[in-house]
Amino acid sequence: xxxxxxxxxxxxxxxxxxxxxxxxxxxxxxxxxxxxxxxxxxxxxxxxxxxxxxxxxxxxxxxxxxxxxxxxxxxxxxxxxxxxxxxxxxxxxxxxxxxxxxxxxxxxxxxxxxxxxxxxxxxxxxxxxxxxxxxxxxxxxxxxxxxxxxxxxxxxxxxxxxxxxxxxxxxxxxxxxxxxxxxxxxxxxxxxxxxxxxxxxxxxxxxxxxxxxxxxxxxxxxxxxxxxxxxxxxxxxxxxxxxxxxxxxxxxxxxxxxxxxxxxxxxxxxxxxxxxxxxxxxxxxxxxxxxxxxxxxxxxxxxxxxxxxxxxxxxxxxxxxxxxxxxxxxx
Numbered sequence: 584x585x586x587x588x589x590x591x592x593x594x595x596x597x598x599x600x601x602x603x604x605x606x607x608x609x610x611x612x613x614x615x616x617x618x619x620x621x622x623x624x625x626x627x628x629x630x631x632x633x634x635x636x637x638x639x640x641x642x643x644x645x646x647x648x649x650x651x652x653x654x655x656x657x658x659x660x661x662x663x664x665x666x667x668x669x670x671x672x673x674x675x676x677x678x679x680x681x682x683x684x685x686x687x688x689x690x691x692x693x694x695x696x697x698x699x700x701x702x703x704x705x706x707x708x709x710x711x712x713x714x715x716x717x718x719x720x721x722x723x724x725x726x727x728x729x730x731x732x733x734x735x736x737x738x739x740x741x742x743x744x745x746x747x748x749x750x751x752x753x754x755x756x757x758x759x760x761x762x763x764x765x766x767x768x769x770x771x772x773x774x775x776x777x778x779x780x781x782x783x784x785x786x787x788x789x790x791x792x793x794x795x796x797x798x799x800x801x802x803x804x805x806x807x808x809x810x811x812x813x814x815x816x817x818x819x820x821x822x823x824x825x826x827x828x829x830x831x832x833x834x835x836x837x838x839x840x841x842x843x844x845x846x847x848x849x850x851x852x853x854x855x856x857x858x859x860x861x862x863x864x865x866x867x868x869x870x871x872x873x874x875x876x877x878x879x880x881x882x883x884x885x886x887x888x889x890x891x892x893x894x895x896x897x898x899x900x901x902x903x904x905x906x907x908x909x910x911x912x913x914x
Contacts, residue, residue, distance in 0.1 A: 600721060626727050788806045
């Protein structure tokens with residue numbers, strides 16, 4: 584039987600670098616749309632879904648967007664008209680693409696929430712002939728609310744595809760030597776630029792509810808592992824793990840970053856550097872929550888010097904790390 588088959592591209596491998604996401608703008612409506620998608624994820628909010636949708640739609644989505652919009656306006660990159668997280672994730676993909684891409688390898692990026700979506704980018708890679716798909720969630724420390732929900736969205740997208748690509752997912756890299764070295768280098772670079780000696784380096788990671796930890800989520804252990812490996816490179820400066828960005832009344836992983844910053848001056852630690860190893864790009868949680876709010880509360884409590892080490896963003900060490908993580912799974 585002679586059938587004219589539709590033209591199909593094939594023979595390529597696609598790499599999708601994925602970060603959390605960001606609103607399209609600082610407008611109330613765009614913030615609300617983003618929060619609705621993010622906070623509707625059952626991996627992020629593990630409560631009765633019917634009750635949660637009532638709370639979310641009646642209360643949170645009418646009250647929280649204004650507060651969140653204010654925070655985003657503080658850190659929005661006005662010249663580029665984009666959030667730092669989207670800006671740096673795009674730069675990461677571009678720089679890795681310039682180093683690695685060839686006619687058989689396509690490197691792109693997506694966001695778990697907001698734009699560009701995972702679904703749209705997987706479809707594009709498929710249309711471009713990618714029979715193999717490599718997913719790199721930019722979360723060094725695995726958690727169900729981050730890495731796993733990226734996987735969920737990837738799987739949902741593949742479920743609707745007739746010709747599915749082969750799939751590899753890079754799940755975590757909390758103890759990868761290139762990652763630890765990149766963090767250590769970023770600390771040393773900052774130490775050279777300041778004219779005071781830190782009494783403490785605060786390693787602040789995004790928190791999760793304690794009940795997620797109690798159910799077996801490994802995130803807490805991975806965070807402490809990263810801090811321990813960094814600490815081994817610094818004999819004279821204490822590095823302490825804390826957890827930020829808690830939401831709602833339930834107990835989250837402790838110690839809390841904000842409470843720690845308020846108490847450090849009472850301990851005699853009045854000169855503090857902060858680093859956020861779990862964030863691959865600077866974002867509202869690092870720039871507004873730590874560098875603005877955190878610094879303010881620390882100084883009001885009697886602190887004398889405070890600064891934050893930038894995330895790895897698109898620096899050379901980070902690009903080298905991403906390149907090597909991808910290369911191991913391509914070749």
